[in-house]
Amino acid sequence: xxxxxxxxxxxxxxxxxxxxxxxxxxxxxxxxxxxxxxxxxxxxxxxxxxxxxxxxxxxxxxxxxxxxxxxxxxxxxxxxxxxxxxxxxxxxxxxxxxxxxxxxxxxxxxxxxxxxxxxxxxxxxxxxxxxxxxxxxxxxxxxxxxxxxxxxxxxxxxxxxxxxxxxxxxxxxxxxxxxxxxxxxxxxxxxxxxxxxxxxxxxxxxxxxxxxxxxxxxxxxxxxxxxxxxxxxxxxxxxxxxxxxxxxxxxxxxxxxxxxxxxxxxxxxxxxxxxxxxxxxxxxxxxxxxxxxxxxxxxxxxxxxxxxxxxxxxxxxxxxxxxxxxxxxxxxxxxxxxxxxxxxxxxxxxxxxxxxxxxxxxxxxxxxxxxxxxxxxxxxxxxxxxxxxxxxxxxxxxxxxxxxxxxxxxxxxxxxxxxxxxxxxxxxxxxxxxxxxxxxxxxxxxxxxxxxxxxxxxxxxxxxxxxxxxxxxxxxxxxxxxxxxxxxxxxxxxxxxxxxxxxxxxxxxxxxxxxxxxxxxxxxxxxxxxxxxxxxxxxxxxxxxxxxxxxxxxxxxxxxxxxxxxxxxxxxxxxxxxxxxxxxxxx
Amino acid sequence: xxxxxxxxxxxxxxxxxxxxxxxxxxxxxxxxxxxxxxxxxxxxxxxxxxxxxxxxxxxxxxxxxxxxxxxxxxxxxxxxxxxxxxxxxxxxxxxxxxxxxxxxxxxxxxxxxxxxxxxxxxxxxxxxxxxxxxxxxxxxxxxxxxxxxxxxxxxxxxxxxxxxxxxxxxxxxxxxxxxxxxxxxxxxxxxxxxxxxxxxxxxxxxxxxxxxxxxxxxxxxxxxxxxxxxxxxxxxxxxxxxxxxxxxxxxxxxxxxxxxxxxxxxxxxxxxxxxxxxxxx
Numbered sequence: 016x017x018x019x020x021x022x023x024x025x026x027x028x029x030x031x032x033x034x035x036x037x038x039x040x041x042x043x044x045x046x047x048x049x050x051x052x053x054x055x056x057x058x059x060x061x062x063x064x065x066x067x068x069x070x071x072x073x074x075x076x077x078x079x080x081x082x083x084x085x086x087x088x089x090x091x092x093x094x095x096x097x098x099x100x101x102x103x104x105x106x107x108x109x110x111x112x113x114x115x116x117x118x119x120x121x122x123x124x125x126x127x128x129x130x131x132x133x134x135x136x137x138x139x140x141x142x143x144x145x146x147x148x149x150x151x152x153x154x155x156x157x158x159x160x161x162x163x164x165x166x167x168x169x170x171x172x173x174x175x176x177x178x179x180x181x182x183x184x185x186x187x188x189x190x191x192x193x194x195x196x197x198x199x200x201x202x203x204x205x206x207x208x209x210x211x212x213x214x215x216x217x218x219x220x221x222x223x224x225x226x227x228x229x230x231x232x233x234x235x236x237x238x239x240x241x242x243x244x245x246x247x248x249x250x251x252x253x254x255x256x257x258x259x260x261x262x263x264x265x266x267x268x269x270x271x272x273x274x275x276x277x278x279x280x281x282x283x284x285x286x287x288x289x290x291x292x293x294x295x296x297x298x299x300x301x302x303x304x305x306x307x308x309x310x311x312x313x314x315x316x317x318x319x320x321x322x323x324x325x326x327x328x329x330x331x332x333x334x335x336x337x338x339x340x341x342x343x344x345x346x347x348x349x350x351x352x353x354x355x356x357x358x359x360x361x362x363x364x365x366x367x368x369x370x371x372x373x374x375x376x377x378x379x380x381x382x383x384x385x386x387x388x389x390x391x392x393x394x395x396x397x398x399x400x401x402x403x404x405x406x407x408x409x410x411x412x413x414x415x416x417x418x419x420x421x422x423x424x425x426x427x428x429x430x431x432x433x434x435x436x437x438x439x440x441x442x443x444x445x446x447x448x449x450x451x452x453x454x455x456x457x458x459x460x461x462x463x464x465x466x467x468x469x470x471x472x473x474x475x476x477x478x479x480x481x482x483x484x485x486x487x488x489x490x491x492x493x494x495x496x497x498x499x500x501x502x503x504x505x506x507x508x509x510x511x512x513x514x515x516x517x518x519x520x521x522x523x524x525x526x527x528x529x530x531x532x533x534x535x536x537x538x539x540x541x542x543x544x545x546x547x548x549x550x551x552x553x554x555x556x557x558x559x560x561x562x563x564x565x566x567x568x569x570x571x572x573x574x575x576x577x578x579x580x581x582x583x584x585x586x587x588x589x590x591x592x593x594x595x596x597x598x599x600x601x602x
Numbered sequence: 603x604x605x606x607x608x609x610x611x612x613x614x615x616x617x618x619x620x621x622x623x624x625x626x627x628x629x630x631x632x633x634x635x636x637x638x639x640x641x642x643x644x645x646x647x648x649x650x651x652x653x654x655x656x657x658x659x660x661x662x663x664x665x666x667x668x669x670x671x672x673x674x675x676x677x678x679x680x681x682x683x684x685x686x687x688x689x690x691x692x693x694x695x696x697x698x699x700x701x702x703x704x705x706x707x708x709x710x711x712x713x714x715x716x717x718x719x720x721x722x723x724x725x726x727x728x729x730x731x732x733x734x735x736x737x738x739x740x741x742x743x744x745x746x747x748x749x750x751x752x753x754x755x756x757x758x759x760x761x762x763x764x765x766x767x768x769x770x771x772x773x774x775x776x777x778x779x780x781x782x783x784x785x786x787x788x789x790x791x792x793x794x795x796x797x798x799x800x801x802x803x804x805x806x807x808x809x810x811x812x813x814x815x816x817x818x819x820x821x822x823x824x825x826x827x828x829x830x831x832x833x834x835x836x837x838x839x840x841x842x843x844x845x846x847x848x849x850x851x852x853x854x855x856x857x858x859x860x861x862x863x864x865x866x867x868x869x870x871x872x873x874x875x876x877x878x879x880x881x882x883x
Contacts, residue, residue, distance in 0.1 A: 018665040018666075019665060019666060022665070023664070023665035023666075023667075023669075023672070024665070024666065024667065024668050024669060024672075024829060025669050026668075026669045026670065036829065091668070091670065092670055093670070094670065095668075095670050095671040095674045095675075095826070096667065096668065096671045096826035096827055096828040097671050097674055097675060097813075097826055098812075098813065099678075099809055099813035100671070100674040100675075102729065105731075105732055106732050107729070107730055107731065107732040108732065109730065109732075109733075109734065110732060110733045110734070111733070111734055111735075111736050112733045112734070112735055112736065113735065113736025113737070114736075117735055117736065119733065120732050120733035121731040121732025121733050122731065122732070125732060200835055200836075201835065201836065202835045202836065203835065203836055203837065203838055206836055206837075238831075239827075239828070239829070239830070239831025239832070240831050240832045240833075240835055241827035241828055241830075241831045241832060242827065242832070243827065243828070249668065249828045249829075250828065250829070250831075363837065363838060364837075364838025364839075364847060365838045366822075366824075366838045366839075366840075368823060368824060369824070369832045369834075369835050370832070370835045401823075402812040402817070402818065402821060402823050403808055403809055403812045403813060406808040406811075406812050407804075407805055407808055410801065410804050410805065410808070410866075411801075411866060413863045414780065414863055414864050414865045414866045415863060416703055416776070416780060416804050416860050417702055417703060417704070417705055417773065417776075417854075417858060417859070417860020417861065418637070418705055418854030418855065418858045418860045418861040419854065419860050419861050419862065419863050420703075420704065420804075420808075420860070421652075421704065421705065421708075421854075422854060422861070423863075424812070424817075424820075424821050425652070425653050425654060425820065425821055427821040427822070427823060428821065428822045428823075428838060428847065429838075462736070463733075
């Protein structure tokens with residue numbers, strides 16, 4: 016009684032690293048480079064972008080070392096099906112947050128360890144809408160991207176297969192499309208979202224789009240609906256680059272150098288023309304020893320805070336204000352999305368801890384509506400806070416403490432939660448700078464300054480009210496909200512003009528020909544879509560560029576003024592992920 | 603002076619007092635400590651397991667958990683970390699504070715959850731959350747200042763130490779922090795934001811209490827769920843091994859200020875507080 020047939024579950028003790036119950040990787044057999052070897056690419060950060068870049072560049076035959084400040088997880092051993100025990104998955108090194116509207120960091124938006132933020136994301140993967148790429152032209156706000164939706168579209172389709180994404184056959188918003196894997200069953204919260212939206216005549220979808228397998232996929236099992244997505248998916252069903260791309264990278268000769276914190280990018284002179292080039296990186300290894308790795312090209316993929324921090328910490332003669340910062344744009348235009356959590360109490364139980372938190376959404380309010388008094392829009396999505404997160408939300412949403420907190424928590428199973436996901440605009444004074452304070456390596460820590468502007472405040476106000484309306488329409492007896500922000504974007508934005516951007520549309524820095532940034536930091540705007548898919552798509556596109564422009568990049572030739580389209584490489588997907596059968600839907 | 607009963611069962615190695623000897627609650631004060639039956643106003647006797655899921659035990663499912671999770675959760679239950687960070691005097695105040703922020707008087711003593719020890723462990727081992735609000739000292743200093751501030755308010759309002767106050771008086775002291783309007787201790791509050799201190803304090807208590815299987819049993823949460831997972835996703839249906847709800851009427855102790863829901867305070871200058879945030883989507 017109360018034990019499984021074959022006794023309690025135990026760990027399989029093998030020499031291999033487990034990546035879920037089936038997939039394993041043998042790190043002892045991983046190729047390793049010496050510090051004096053000049054590798055082709057040094058990638059800083061193995062998260063959403065770094066994982067995809069390492070995979071593609073190694074598959075194309077380049078010599079790649081990818082650094083991560085955190086560990087290479089053995090997920091059977093290191094991850095737990097437990098909220099409090101998952102603290103180590105987040106970036107917990109010190110940072111300072113300030114300004115009129117300070118944003119929370121840590122568990123809110125920053126990953127630590129190989130896989131980065133994709134280890135603890137909820138894995139909602141909507142595409143950006145075509146309008147996101149031209150919002151200055153259309154709406155007079157933010158900035159246009161140097162690329163159009165059409166240029167990134169094939170990479171969306173490719174990554175949706177590689178992750179892979181489960182979702183509806185007919186996703187009606189933006190550029191309508193369908194998903195390769197069938198949608199997940201609805202949990203209680205998605206039922207409530209669909210019910211509320213239907214009452215109000217709002218279109219909604221359930222069961223995705225989410226980067227969680229709804230059927231077994233090569234050596235990754237399907238989802239078991241346990242609701243611990245944000246605590247790291249032990250099942251192997253939710254995509255992280257640790258599952259989907261890093262094993263393929265290692266298989267093709269990439270070295271993943273974990274527990275190594277890159278301190279600065281090394282700068283030298285091009286022997287041919289005397290211009291500035293990067294020569295590698297200086298880093299602290301797991302024992303705290305300072306080391307150097309030589310590389311022909313450096314790609315910074317540290318996300319919206321650590322990427323600008325590393326560029327600023329790499330200031331040197333000739334780059335006194337920070338590396339690649341002649342535009343004074345490094346660290347600027349940092350964005351978060353409005354992420355208010357709207358909580359509704361229902362007479363009947365919901366048990367919102369079951370099913371993936373990312374389970375249903377509507378993008379009906381995504382686009383600018385001239386009838387509203389603000390530009391751009393928002394999405395409404397399901398979320399599923401576990402008890403600790405929910406209690407903290409109640410501390411804010413209801414001012415709960417003491418007996419009141421105990422009382423509301425006893426009704427945990429009666430609550431459902433939606434997340435507002437609203438587009439906040441890029442502003443120059445929302446930025447990352449260096450603080451006086453130093454981390455344990457003696458490196459200045461990042462200071463983040465953030466404030467909401469008029470359009471942002473109006474959007475949040477309208478979006479939160481609309482989300483509450485949906486919750487009421489679904490039959491809630493009480494609806495409260497916690498103001499909050501989600502995700503990070505910007506800090507090293509792409510653009511065609513070197514005076515107002517840090518990198519070009521392929522992530523190549525305007526100032527140094529063999530220095531690239533590729534991650535969420537280079538996105539100029541963020542739409543009302545979770546950024547994980549777009550970050551991985553631009554990484555695949557940058558990889559195609561690096562492969563096709565290999566001569567110019569390796570020889571550190573100056574960045575050309577204009578680069579045309581580069582050929583899409585369809586032969587670089589991880590094994591078993593690039594088959595036919597992706598539904599086409601022209602909507 | 604140090605004859606203390608053990609509120610956390612026999613596994614606790616370093617005991618924090620629930621009440622100071624000499625400060626044992628009177629029968630009348632017990633009335634202020636216990637939830638009541640709302641229609642009669644009669645106090646409800648402490649239970650082994652409060653909440654609407656009597657007899658439900660997540661720990662009974664531990665053989666279905668993966669080994670890593672089982673190890674972490676059982677360690678939390680069986681090895682209460684010793685107090686290392688707080689001084690003896692600080693423990694007296696903090697224990698009384700924690701007992702009001704997440705009161706456990708409705709639990710029988712052996713089924714109480716050791717919150718203070720988890721806070722102490724976090725501070726002793728310098729486990730941080732990855733960011734600090736500008737103008738806030740490090741978390742360790744925040745607690746040291748906060749304890750002094752709480753003592754200053756207790757002295758100003760009642761001319762006694764916080765730990766020696768009645769529970770209703772303690773609620774009143776803490777409510778001034780929740781409201782962002784402390785009537786004393788300015789020398790401490792000018793070194794940090796009251797609201798950020800309050801949120802850190804409440805969050806830390808939450809992380810101690812709702813990480814514990816006893817709390818999961820209380821609220822009917824499924825607990826660890828790998829590798830088994832869930833099969834009944836809709837309508838709040840319980841799994842075969844979960845339990846349906848058996849509600850009963852109860853209300854917080856009639857005088858308890860924390861039983862009311864009042865919005866978090868705003869500080870001088872009208873600044874809305876920044877919320878405690880957890881990754882959700």
